[in-house]
Amino acid sequence: MRVIISDDHPVVLMGLKAALQSYGDRFSIIGEASNGRELASLLSREPCDLLITDFSMPGDQPSEDGLSMLAGIRENYPKLSILVLTMLRNPALVQGMLAIGVGGVVDKMAMTRELILAIDVICAGRIYLSERTRKQIEETAIANNEPGSxxxxxxxxxxxxxxxxxxxxxxxxxxxxxxxVSQQKRDAMRKLGLDGDKQLYDYARSNGLF
Structure with a gap:
């Protein structure tokens, strides 16, 4: 299986590479990227079967970070299996990733334990979510018409x-x-019952948004 890995933290890339290489010839890592621009260039040059990438990537363009980056990749490579490794665990963002067509979301803290299982699941055409992520989605009001979502x-x-x-x-x-964007900020604050930027920051910190 041809794999591209992408993360802006060298230690994560090293750990991910070591984990995949421990399975012998099953995975061939054909490229590594440390930001959204490098990833886009790499994908255009190297056909692969699986992309394992961070969600938050450094970059100045809309296509180089977050949901915009993932949406662009899905549009350009509709058959590519995508696995996201992230510390973010907010249900709304996870929903956004799945809506785009991401095959799985793995908590970086559980990478060594869940990585291969996640790969097997998404390559079989199913969705994989880390245990902690699944629990948070189950415990949070995720429908847009519910209070606090x-x-x-x-x-x-x-x-x-x-x-x-x-x-x-x-x-x-x-x-x-x-x-x-201004309207989306106002709508989010209204739904969450927040009065100012300080409360917004506290919400982001306590709800896995960074």
Whole structure:
């Protein structure tokens, strides 16, 4: 199986590579990327069967991070199996990944325990979610019409705001208008019952958005 791995943390790449190589000839790692731009270039040059990538990747373009990056990959490579490794565990973001067509989401803390199982499951055409992620989704109101739930795009806006980006910067990164991002911020805060940026940051920190 031809595999591309992508993460902006060298230690994670090393660990992932070692885990895959421990299975002998089953996996052939044909490339590694440390940011969204490198990943896009690598995918265009090297056909592969499986992409294992981080969700939060450094980059200035909309296509180089988060849901926008994954959506672009899915559009360009509709048959590619995609497994996301991430520390993010917010149900709305996970929903967004699955809606795009990601085959599995694995918590980085459980990588050594769940990686191969996740690969087997998604290559068999099924969805894999880490145990902790599944529990959080089950325990959280995830339907948009339920109190306290936010959409995947609203969750992404909250994530970027908590990282210190302005509404204009988020608009540029996601390829949306400033008006749209502002509305998504207001909608998220209204649904969550938050009054200001400090509460927004606290929510992001306590709900696995960064």
């Amino acid at each position: 936010i959409s995947p795009r609203e969750a992404e806006v909250v994530r970027f705001l908590a990282q210190g980006l302005t509404v204009s910067e988020i608009a540029r990164r996601t390829g949306r208008s400033v008006k749209t």
